[in-house]
Structure formats: structure tokens, C-alpha cells
Amino acid sequence: MMELLLSTLRLSTPLIFAAMGGFLCERSGVATICLEGVLLTSAWAAATVTYLTHSPYLGAIAALIVGGFTMFIHAFLTVKAKADQIISGVVVNLIAAGMTPLLTKLLFGSPTNTKAIPISERFSSTTLTVVACLLPFTLYALVYRTGLGLRLLAAGDGPEALETSGVSSQKVRLWAMSLAGMVIGLGGVYLSTAHASQFTRDMTAGRGYIALTALIFGKWRPIPTFVSCLFFGLADALQIQLQSNPIFGHTFPVQALQAFPYIVTLLVLVGFIGNAKPPLAIGK
Numbered sequence: 001m002m003e004l005l006l007s008t009l010r011l012s013t014p015l016i017f018a019a020m021g022g023f024l025c026e027r028s029g030v031a032t033i034c035l036e037g038v039l040l041t042s043a044w045a046a047a048t049v050t051y052l053t054h055s056p057y058l059g060a061i062a063a064l065i066v067g068g069f070t071m072f073i074h075a076f077l078t079v080k081a082k083a084d085q086i087i088s089g090v091v092v093n094l095i096a097a098g099m100t101p102l103l104t105k106l107l108f109g110s111p112t113n114t115k116a117i118p119i120s121e122r123f124s125s126t127t128l129t130v131v132a133c134l135l136p137f138t139l140y141a142l143v144y145r146t147g148l149g150l151r152l153l154a155a156g157d158g159p160e161a162l163e164t165s166g167v168s169s170q171k172v173r174l175w176a177m178s179l180a181g182m183v184i185g186l187g188g189v190y191l192s193t194a195h196a197s198q199f200t201r202d203m204t205a206g207r208g209y210i211a212l213t214a215l216i217f218g219k220w221r222p223i224p225t226f227v228s229c230l231f232f233g234l235a236d237a238l239q240i241q242l243q244s245n246p247i248f249g250h251t252f253p254v255q256a257l258q259a260f261p262y263i264v265t266l267l268v269l270v271g272f273i274g275n276a277k278p279p280l281a282i283g284k
Contacts, residue, residue, distance in 0.1 A: 004237055009129050010195065012233025014039065014204075016132040017187030018211035019218070019225050020139055021180035025071070026220055027143065028176035029156040029169070029281040033089030034074045036208025037096030038181055042067035042188025044100045046123075047114045047199035048107065056123040060189045067185025068178050070096065075177040079170050085283050093208075101201050113200040117193060125194035128186065135183070136226035143222070152176050156279035206262065213265045220278060235264040 050059030218225030
């Protein structure tokens with residue numbers, strides 16, 4: 001049981017960072033289907049800079065910068081250029097999926113993975129997991145207990161009222177999305193320099209979309225979203241344990257077990273998305 005709990009926490013960590021970043025964006029009124037792309041670019045930056053500089057801290061800083069920049073692309077397209085938010089998110093995901101193997105090929109000679117990072121230079125997975133578990137409560141205090149947070153909520157629910165009071169909803173959305181990109185960047189740091197020892201092509205494996213589902217399941221609130229991330233982490237941990245532990249003497253195909261977390265995601269979307277009410281100005 002303890003092993004399952006620890007595995008759940010480890011597998012939930014990148015989901016929590018991505019979902020909390022999505023919370024900041026969507027609460028400010030911008031749809032973020034691009035969580036997958038931001039996770040991917042920040043994971044690449046963390047692994048690459050850590051390997052080249054032999055410093056996990058410089059790798060983490062690079063991931064925060066690249067994650068923020070990737071999200072800023074989405075912010076520019078949606079807030080400034082007024083592009084459709086879903087299409088913009090898909091564009092960011094496609095850019096990330098194409099650019100990361102290209103840059104990996106240029107720097108390391110292979111499009112599939114970066115060089116392995118020695119264990120002494122990797123980031124502490126325990127530290128990042130603790131940060132991830134504290135983050136939802138910190139964001140709750142920031143968003144619901146400060147004037148800055150209330151402006152963020154107003155940008156997502158009533159931007160006209162925010163403009164009337166003399167505050168630019170565009171500026172609020174821009175800073176919220178930049179902060180969100182850095183939060184998601186911590187998820188990338190975890191994936192490539194703590195949970196693993198290198199960046200591999202498409203290593204996010206749909207975690208950005210699962211995090212978005214957790215955000216919807218949590219009704220765009222940080223603490224329920226955190227619990228949702230733990231639920232999806234548990235589903236992932238269970239499929240790993242079931243691969244080595246037969247059920248009633250029967251083993252299941254590995255491919256079927258690996259699909260289990262995604263099947264759970266689909267069931268949650270079908271069962272709950274109709275009951276979830278997003279911020280009023282999202283997508284507008």
C-alpha cells in the first residue's frame with residue numbers, strides 16, 4: 001500500500017504542475033489546450049541545459065524561462081492577435097512536438113533523446129513532489145485572498161467590469177499566462193531531470209491533456225483539481241503495478257494496461273464535463 005501511495009505521488013507531480021498552470025490561465029479567461037506543448041519544451045530545456053552545464057538548478061531556470069516563453073506564444077496569439085484559443089493551443093503543441101526532436105538532433109545527433117544526466121546532477125524528485133503538493137494551497141491563497149488574485153478571477157468572469165475599474169484585462173491575462181508557463185515548467189523539470197535522466201521524444205505522453213481533464217474535473221478550483229490529479233496518478237500507478245501482479249491468476253496485455261489511465265480520463269470527461277461550468281469569459 002505504501003509503495004502504491006508513493007508511486008501515486010510521483011506520477012501525480014507533473015500533472016499537478018501542469019493543472020495548476022492551466023488553472024491560472026483558464027481562470028484569467030484563456031483556454032489552455034497547449035499544456036502538453038509547454039510541458040514538452042520545458043522538459044527539453046531542463047534536460048539539455050542540465051547536461052551541458054552539469055547544474056540541475058541552471059536546468060530548472062532554463063525550463064522556467066522556456067516554459068514561460070512557450071506560454072507567451074499562446075498568450076500573444078490569443079490576447080494580442082485575437083486568434084482562436086483552441087487553434088492557438090494546437091499550434092503551440094505542434095510546434096513543441098516538431099521543434100524538440102529537431103533541436104535534439106542538432107545538439108546530440110539523435111532526434112529521439114538527449115544524453116543521459118548522471119544521477120549526481122539530477123534534480124531531487126522528492127523536493128519537486130513536496131512543492132507540487134504545497135502549490136495548490138499557495139495558489140488558493142494567492143487567487144482568492146489577494147487583490148491581484150481577484151483581478152485574475154475578474155479577467156476570467158467579467159473582463160468588462162475590470163476594464164471599467166481602470167485595469168487592463170489584457171495585462172492581467174498576460175502576466176497570469178507567463179506565471180502559468182513557469183509553473184508548468186516545473187513539471188518539465190520533474191519529467192526529464194528527476195523522474196527520468198534525460199529528455200526523450202514525446203515523453204509527456206499526453207500528461208498535458210490529462211492535467212486539463214483534472215482541471216475540468218476539479219471545476220477550475222485549485223484544491224479539487226489537486227485531488228483530481230492524485231486520482232489520475234493513482235490510475236497510472238495501478239496500471240504499473242498490475243503489469244507485474246496478475247489478477248486472480250490472470251495477466252493482461254501490457255498495451256491494455258498502459259491504456260488504462262487514458263480510458264479513465266475519457267470516462268471522467270464523458271461523465272463530468274457536462275456538469276462543469278468554466279469561467280464565463282473563457283474563449284472570449
